[in-house]
Amino acid sequence: MSGDARSRTLVPPAPHAPAAPERARTRILFAVLGALTVAAVVAFLVVDAQGSWDFVLAFRGRKLLALVLVAFAIAVSTVLFQTVTENRILTPSILGFDSLFVLIQTCLVFALGTAGLSALPPLVSFAGEVLLMVVLSTALFRWLFGGARRSLHLLILVGIVFGVLFRSVSALIQRLIDPNEFAVLQDRLFATFTSVPPDLLGISAAIIAATCVLLWRDRRSLDVLGLGRDMAIALGVDHRRLVLRLLVIVSLLVSVSTALVGPVTFFGLLVASLAHQLTGSHRHAVLLPAAVLLAVLALVGGQTVLEHVLDMGTVLSVLIEFLGGIVFLLLVMRGARR
Amino acid sequence: MIEVTAARKEYGTLRVVDDVDLRLPIGGVTSIIGPNGAGKSTLVSLISRLTLLDAGTITVHGLDVSRAPSRELARRLSVLRQENHLTARLSVRDLVAFGRYPHSAGRLTVEDERHIAEALAYLDLTELGDRFLDELSGGQRQRAFVAMVLCQDTDYVLLDEPLNNLDLSHAVDMMRLLRRAADELGKAVVLVIHDINFASAYSDHIVAMKNGRVVLQGTPEEVIAPEPLRRVFDLDVQVHELDGRRIAVYYD
Numbered sequence: 381m382s383g384d385a386r387s388r389t390l391v392p393p394a395p396h397a398p399a400a401p402e403r404a405r406t407r408i409l410f411a412v413l414g415a416l417t418v419a420a421v422v423a424f425l426v427v428d429a430q431g432s433w434d435f436v437l438a439f440r441g442r443k444l445l446a447l448v449l450v451a452f453a454i455a456v457s458t459v460l461f462q463t464v465t466e467n468r469i470l471t472p473s474i475l476g477f478d479s480l481f482v483l484i485q486t487c488l489v490f491a492l493g494t495a496g497l498s499a500l501p502p503l504v505s506f507a508g509e510v511l512l513m514v515v516l517s518t519a520l521f522r523w524l525f526g527g528a529r530r531s532l533h534l535l536i537l538v539g540i541v542f543g544v545l546f547r548s549v550s551a552l553i554q555r556l557i558d559p560n561e562f563a564v565l566q567d568r569l570f571a572t573f574t575s576v577p578p579d580l581l582g583i584s585a586a587i588i589a590a591t592c593v594l595l596w597r598d599r600r601s602l603d604v605l606g607l608g609r610d611m612a613i614a615l616g617v618d619h620r621r622l623v624l625r626l627l628v629i630v631s632l633l634v635s636v637s638t639a640l641v642g643p644v645t646f647f648g649l650l651v652a653s654l655a656h657q658l659t660g661s662h663r664h665a666v667l668l669p670a671a672v673l674l675a676v677l678a679l680v681g682g683q684t685v686l687e688h689v690l691d692m693g694t695v696l697s698v699l700i701e702f703l704g705g706i707v708f709l710l711l712v713m714r715g716a717r718r
Numbered sequence: 719m720i721e722v723t724a725a726r727k728e729y730g731t732l733r734v735v736d737d738v739d740l741r742l743p744i745g746g747v748t749s750i751i752g753p754n755g756a757g758k759s760t761l762v763s764l765i766s767r768l769t770l771l772d773a774g775t776i777t778v779h780g781l782d783v784s785r786a787p788s789r790e791l792a793r794r795l796s797v798l799r800q801e802n803h804l805t806a807r808l809s810v811r812d813l814v815a816f817g818r819y820p821h822s823a824g825r826l827t828v829e830d831e832r833h834i835a836e837a838l839a840y841l842d843l844t845e846l847g848d849r850f851l852d853e854l855s856g857g858q859r860q861r862a863f864v865a866m867v868l869c870q871d872t873d874y875v876l877l878d879e880p881l882n883n884l885d886l887s888h889a890v891d892m893m894r895l896l897r898r899a900a901d902e903l904g905k906a907v908v909l910v911i912h913d914i915n916f917a918s919a920y921s922d923h924i925v926a927m928k929n930g931r932v933v934l935q936g937t938p939e940e941v942i943a944p945e946p947l948r949r950v951f952d953l954d955v956q957v958h959e960l961d962g963r964r965i966a967v968y969y970d
Contacts, residue, residue, distance in 0.1 A: 462805075466805050467805060468805060600819070600823055600824030600825070601823075601824075603816075603824065604816060604819055604824070606805065606806045607804060607806070607816060608802075608803070608804065608805070609768075610768050610797075610799050611799075611802065611816075613766075613767060613768055613788060614766060614768065614792065614796060614797045614798075615792050615816060615817075615819045615820055615870070616787075616788045616789035616790075616791065616792025616793070616819065616820040617788065617789075617819075618787075618788050618789075619788075660807065662806035662807065662808055662812065
């Protein structure tokens with residue numbers, strides 16, 4: 381740039397100083413969240429433990445790992461999805477993506493039969509389901525968000541319709557299959573936060589470790605993507621590629637969480653909204669870890685309190701959906717008023 | 719040099735940009751004028767690769783906008799659209815800092831900090847640096863976005879209706895500023911503008927579009943005249959010379 385030298389003399393170089401109070405606030409927030417999460421994890425492992433420690437820790441450790449993986453998958457997939465779609469209300473599960481995964485699982489049992497399915501190693505059948513999920517959900521997303529910009533309310537409606545459609549088709553197929561096979565299927569579908577298929581834990585952990593690496597490399601492009609499609613392109617982000625990569629990651633994470641505990645509609649919205657509120661940051665290097673910590677805290681802490689203090693281990697998902705649903709309604713009403 | 723060759727964009731059967739050929743030299747202020755629906759904004763989107771071409775080619779410094787790496791293009795050409803709605807809550811400084819992304823991929827160097835401070839000062843925003851965008855007036859917010867685009871430090875700056883929603887004094891400030899950016903910083907400023915008198919007073923070059931085509935182009939003296947303006951707007955316009963400027967009067 382030829383005339384730059386002239387403008388250079390207009391102001392003295394500014395010292396390298398990003399807003400210090402904001403950074404201090406973020407540090408305090410992470411310290412508090414981290415401490416609470418560690419406390420919840422320790423409490424989950426040791427409260428009310430009776431009998432052999434080896435057994436208790438191994439047993440609860442596996443449950444803990446499942447809860448952490450689900451928390452990570454739901455929190456990260458929701459924050460990413462909201463960044464890609466440039467809104468703070470829609471989540472993959474509100475648009476029916478996790479019902480789609482249930483439908484895929486059901487169709488596979490229907491097509492192959494439990495005999496055929498159990499002949500396959502669990503890893504292979506899971507990989508097949510995930511692959512189908514990635515392809516179908518990317519196609520669904522492209523169709524919803526690819527063309528003209530649609531109104532938020534239309535998208536919510538479409539999501540509700542799709543969710544109902546996928547669930548109804550699943551229910552129909554489930555009625556068509558042999559009752560014995562249905563029992564097997566039900567085992568896979570109606571997992572709760574406390575009973576998780578152990579063979580899926582390893583592969584889920586591997587998928588999540590891989591997404592961590594990918595996202596850490598993309599964290600700054602994600603911030604730019606948060607400015608919206610046009611500005612991201614103008615600033616040199618390869619928008620198509622990045623969005624496709626993120627959608628694949630979101631589909632993988634939705635598959636993981638749905639395979640582990642079944643569909644959870646509003647939990648993602650709850651933790652993503654809280655993360656945005658608490659951090660007040662646009663930086664994904666802050667937002668994503670905050671959302672994950674909040675999700676782990678809610679699941680592990682909630683499970684500990686309900687299971688050991690209130691003796692009501694199974695109602696956690698109900699409680700979370702209740703709170704998340706209220707947040708959803710508030711956001712929709714606030715959005716409508718604007 | 720931006721070279722547009724036989725550029726075409728269709729929406730359904732409607733050709734919004736219809737085989738446009740155009741060369742925009744580096745430096746100076748170029749205004750694109752024309753009636754609503756003439757394809758001005760679409761042309762700007764095509765040049766800045768925000769919209770994909772259906773046919774033809776566009777090159778910026780020899781880089782084909784449909785094929786060249788996006789980041790490479792972002793170091794030569796910046797663009798500001800008409801409406802910039804942000805979901806994220808950003809401070810003015812955060813927004814301007816994003817202008818450095820094509821150069822440093824988000825990891826700000828001392829050099830980047832200098833560019834940010836300069837851009838803020840250039841738009842008189844230094845005091846407002848830590849304020850959030852949603853706390854600013856429309857004019858201040860528009861200046862913050864222009865600061866971001868200048869901070870990107872590109873040879874070409876494309877602006878789609880930068881005067882939209884600005885009152886008279888802010889509009890004059892904005893045009894003065896763009897003129898200064900062209901004269902002092904050597905940038906080629908290309909803007910879509912509706913007010914032909916602003917175009918007349920501040921441009922080196924005016925491009926007039928109608929029905930997806932460039933119908934004429936030239937200096938303000940050549941374009942701001944009754945006959946050419948009638949061709950563009952289908953309207954009888956009187957043109958007066960005032961203090962060496964050509965002013966169009968289009969009121970009955």
